[in-house]
Amino acid sequence: MKTFSFFLGFAAVVWVLVQFSKTYTQLIEVPLNYINAPLDKSISDEKPDHVDLQLQDNGFSIYYYKIFNPGLTVDLSKARETEDNLVYRLENHLSEIEEQLKIDFEKSRIIQEEILIPFQFKKEKMVKVLPNIEVNYAVGYSASEPVRLEPDSVKVSGPRKIIDSIITVPTRTIKLNRVNQDLNGTVEIDTSDLGMLSFYENTVNYYQEVSKFTEGSAEIPVDVINVPEGLNLAYFPKTVIVYYQVNLKEFDNVSAADFRVVCDYESVSEGDDYMMAQIVEKPGFINNLRLNERRIQFVIKR
Known part of the structure; x- marks a missing residue:
């Protein structure tokens, strides 16, 4: 049984070697990779993704191409421009193609004569x-x-x-x-x-x-605007405290006179007994402002 298995395996190996040593003609798809596209042109997604290579060689070479499927790099800077396409003529670059694909054009040929690559001007x-x-x-x-x-x-x-x-x-x-x-x-x-x-x-x-910052504060009087003529309005508090952050170098340049806090009586909803205070004037070089009190209570005196 061992002798039979040995000769059977040996015969199978010899048969495979004989078959792979024969010359075959096979059509193989070679994937394309494009480089050096012109900066002023946009290559269409509908560009060809492969060329057909008719390969005439022994079974070992054909099997290699089937397994590893080497690609062809197309340099678009060497293509000719027409109205809508870049034209890459393969016959003008046979030596480069032979070197990339490791083939001999005496036994093989690429079916296409040229590659048309659609583009749009950018x-x-x-x-x-x-x-x-x-x-x-x-x-x-x-x-x-x-x-x-x-x-x-x-x-x-x-x-x-x-x-x-x-x-x-x-x-x-x-x-x-x-x-x-x-x-x-x-x-x-x-x-x-x-x-x-x-x-x-x-x-x-x-x-x-980026600078060192410090926090400052100032007591500011509250101004009420858009009060109807003849309306006797009393409100509290009369002043609020503004807290702010300022660059340490600019701290001495900030004063209470640089701020204005107002309440707009026209913004009061019916039934409310308060107004919302807002900072409408401030120095341009300070940030992170906040008030200690935004609700200003009021009553109307008869």
């Missing part, structure tokens, strides 16, 4: 870049101005339909914690889901001045 425009940067400051630190980008807009090109729908593009998300010094760095533009577009710049710089 439209260009400047698109605003929005910072997607979350800044958490260390205790006692803050910033007077938001994060600034440089450049704040980038040139984008792509199919007209897509370009016309794009208004802004965000940066990738960055989260910065316990910040206590000026920000200065580089962030990538988030181009995910925008593969049809070409960005002339893929990164922008971000900046922000």
Whole structure:
């Protein structure tokens, strides 16, 4: 039984070697990969994804192509342009194709003579870049101005339909914690889901001045506006306290005269006995304002 099994296996191996040594003609699909697309053109999704290779070779080579399926890289910078297509003539690049596919064109040939790649001319425009940067400051630190980008807009090109729908593009998300010094760095533009577009710049710089901040307060009189003529209105409290954050360097430049707090009598709903106080004037360099009291009680004297 062992002898029989040995000769049976040996015969099978010999048969396989004989069969694979024979010459066959086989049609094989070679996948295409495109590189160096012109920046002013958008390649259509309907571009050919393969060419047909008629391969005449022994079974071992054909089996190799069937298993590993090597692809062909098409350099579009070497293609000829027509009205609607880029034309890549295969016969003009036979040596490159032979080197990539490891074939001999004396025994094989590509069925297609040329590859037609449809395209559309791209439209260009400047698109605003929005910072997607979350800044958490260390205790006692803050910033007077938001994060600034440089450049704040980038040139984008792509199919007209897509370009016309794009208004802004965000940066990738960055989260910065316990910040206590000026920000200065580089962030990538988030181009995910925008593969049809070409960005002339893929990164922008971000900046922000970070300073030591302190909290201040000021007692401000409440002004009531739009009170009907002849209406005797009494309200309480007459003053409120405004709390604010300010750059330590600007602390001495803030005074109570820089603020104005008002209540609009016209905004009072029927049956209410209070008005809402609002800050309508303040210095431009302070932030995080709040009032110790927003509800101002009132009565009408007869």
